[in-house]
Amino acid sequence: MKELMLGNKALARGLYEAGCSVASSYPGTPSTEVTEEIAKYRDIYSEWAPNEKVAMETAYGAALAGKRSMCAMKHVGMNVAADPMYTASYTGVNAGMVIVVADDAGMHSSQNEQDSRHHAIASKLPMLEPSDSAEAIAFAKAAYGISEAYDTPVIIKMCTRIAHSQSVVETGERVCPQQKPYEKNPAKYLMTPANAIRRHPIVEERTKALVQLGNECMFGDIRLNRIEWAEDRDLPGEDVPNAPMPVEEGMGRIGVICDSTCYQYVKEVYGDSIDVLKIGLVNPLPTTLIKDFAASVDEVWVIEELDPIIENHCRMMGIQVHGKDILPMEMEYSQNLLREAMGMDVPASAALEEAIPPRPPVMCAGCPHRGLFYTLHQHNVRVMGDIGCYTLGGAPPLFAMDNNLCMGASVSMLHGFNKACGKESEQNTVAVIGDSTFLHSGMTSLADIAYNRSNSTVIILDNSITGMTGHQQNPATGFDIHGDPAGRIDLESLVRSMGIDRVRVVDPYDLAQCDEAITQELAAEAPSVIISRRPCALLKTVGGQKVVHSRPLVNDPAKCVGCKSCMRIGCPAISMKEKKAVIDRTQCIGCGVCQQLCRFDALVSGS
Amino acid sequence: METKNIMIVGVGGQGSLLASKLLGYLLLKEGYDVKVSEVHGMSQRGGSVVTYVRFGDKVYSPIIDRGEADYIVSFEEMEAARYLPYLKEGGRIVTNTQQIDPMPVITGASAYPEKLIEKLEEKGAQVDAMDCLTLAEEAGSSKAVNIVLMGRLSKYFDIPAEKWQQAIEALVPEKFREVNLKAFALGRG
Secondary structure, three states, rough: EEEEEEEEHHHHHHHHHHHOOEEEEEOOOHHHHHHHHHHHOOEEEEOOOOOHHHHHHHHHHHHHHOEEEEEEEEHHHHHOHHHHHHHHOOOOOOOOEOOOOOEEEOOOOOOOOOOOOHHHHHHHOOOOOOOOOOHHHHHHHHHHHHHHOOOOOEEEEHHHHHHHHEEEOOOOOOOOOOOOOOOOOOHOOOOOOHHHHHHHHHHHHHHHHHHHHHHOOEEEEEEEOOOEOOOOOOOOOOOOOOOOOOOOOOOOOOOEEEHHHHHHHHHHHOOOEEEEEEEEEEOOOOOOHHHHHOOOEEEEEEEEOOHHHHHHHHHHHHOEEOOOOOOOOOOOOHHHHHHHOOOOOHHHHHOOOOOOOOOOOOOOOOHHHHHHHHHHHOOEEEOOOOHHHHHHHOOOOOOOOOOOOOOHHHHHHHHHHHHHHHHHEEEEEEEEOOOOOOOHHHHHHHHHHHHHHOOOEEEEEOOOOOOOOOOOOHHHHHHOOOOEEEEOOOHHHHHHHHHHHEEEEEOOOOOHHHHHHHHHHHHHOOOOEEEEOOOOOOOOOOOOEOOOOOEEEEEEEOOOOOOOOHHHOOOOHHHOOOOEEEEEOOOOOOOOHHHHHHHOOOOOOOO | OOOOOEEEEEEEEOOOOHHHHHHHHHHHHHHEEEEEEOOOOOOHOOOEEEEEEEEEOOOOOOOOOOOOEEEEEEOOOHHHHHHHHHHHEEEEEEEEEOOOOOOOHHOOOOOOOOOHHHHHOOOEEEEEEEEEHHHHHHHHOHHHHHHHHHHHHHOOOOOOOHHHHHHHHHOOHHHHHHHHHHHHHEEEE
């Protein structure tokens, strides 16, 4: 039966059908739904790991044990997991192992737009790139086959548009191969220099064999690379061969080489009017296939988002191509972007003369981070930031974040800043980090503070969930990926056991409490941790208990003088109408932070 | 058939995912090739959100570009204006007249633009504007704005109302079915 399926869900479906048995991931947009969907298949063991490195090592361990495994991450997560990945390339696997990475060209939800294909090249791992949901299912199956046939982990690269687009698929049955026996084999798996030296040439030979696979295009009945000749070509038969076509003199034929979502844009603009080489196995890239294709046309265009990977490969083979000389290195492509680059007309469109005010994402009404960030803003301190919903605290009117870098960096950046500047910095700088981010990689940074003693003040924003990516459990929530009871790390005990004596918990809805804690801990001549604890306002249950919010507040217009004090917290539920504050009842959850700023007692609990 | 394009725009959290799910389900049942492109992650936190729905004999690109949308369905008035450049010449905007202040308006950095519907019509757009929130509340839930909008959009399609209603029945949990069918009827008018 045909159905519409999200790219990430289709990939999960393909992995399931191909017999994936163990899945371990850390959430990250746009990769999260792959693992969330995998978790719905209860015959796959699935989990959220504390970070991507742990997830990859878990998946590797399972593959070593003889069961097909997967791990998924966003592009920057692959940096965290790079260490095991590069050596897993040397050891190979036992049963198949698939690494899913989702890039975010256009930075819809990311701090950079690095191109993960570089990781595939550098780690010498094969990488497949589907162009729609149906191909995501097919490539998942091919990935396990390639992984076992060529003894290597296989990367499947998604991007935002493929991951978060629904297209038509047909699903199949799950075929689960028998568990492969594990055999101790130090020469293959124990990467001492002596053994690794012998493994490296095997990796190089494997790459040569994979280049040949790319040239041949087919893995079993799954087409990895394909040429779609233009409709005006005189084709020899139904099944289009990859063999070169004669160049017809004077035709000025353009041939396009593309991958991923760019294939869709090319077909949207040109239909079947030009020759297209669609690359699905993007690492290693084919050689003779590209040469033959280039020889069949007068001019080759390479259309790929972000970096010129295919383009540079063509140039290395001595093929002259157009690519980044006319197309951008940054942001997502689209059909109009191609039309403009190719000198074609774009559809006419209208716009209003006046500017429409932007609508940036904001912290939700009742967000527990707001009270804490308001207090930091009042103290006018430097704030080393981190990755999560709370990064929105850097926006106006709170402006309560100076920087961010990567998961966990707030804590170590604070340590470095304090070591560089001493007391002045120690009394005027804090780090803020979410509970999930702290457990991801803030713990090791805190170990540095505890060990090398900087008088740093770290604030853990514990909202009892991984928020930004859509509410995933983590090791501090006490629940697993299915919402079932699980082990729970106690943050206070963890921090104390590292040697931090000054640990205190505050309620971020209580501004006086936040103020006192920040004042005292900044002044203290010792490392300290403040845990700002309140569940995410969007959670419907916490710890198995249903969340009941307070009544929405209302503004008493007789008391309100229109001073806008309540507006200073940047709550989306408060606006000014006719010089009086108005509270949106549909958004307000009665957190009471604005109430504490009103000197006229105008904000009261509604009936 | 040439590919048709519907853009659904609004504010994160307003329920545009159900609207695109409904359209995708219905159009696939009608035998079209369909692609639906959504937004997840950070922009969902009260930001401006866009969903693309494309259908036809064969759909390639998952996104809709400037000047390509046959319909823009907007959950909020200013969002309809923001995405006007995506409307095809002579295309139609179906919009809720609800106004939700974005943060720059809340902080006083900018003002909410006035008389937007008139301005959109001056630019050649066919605008069908209605107070969907009131109609949704009349149907029994303020959350049914999405289905009120789908009801109105359905007027411009050759697909019979029963097919839309069947799609709603297939996708909405039983306890919300009546509210949503009523919202659809009120939107369709």
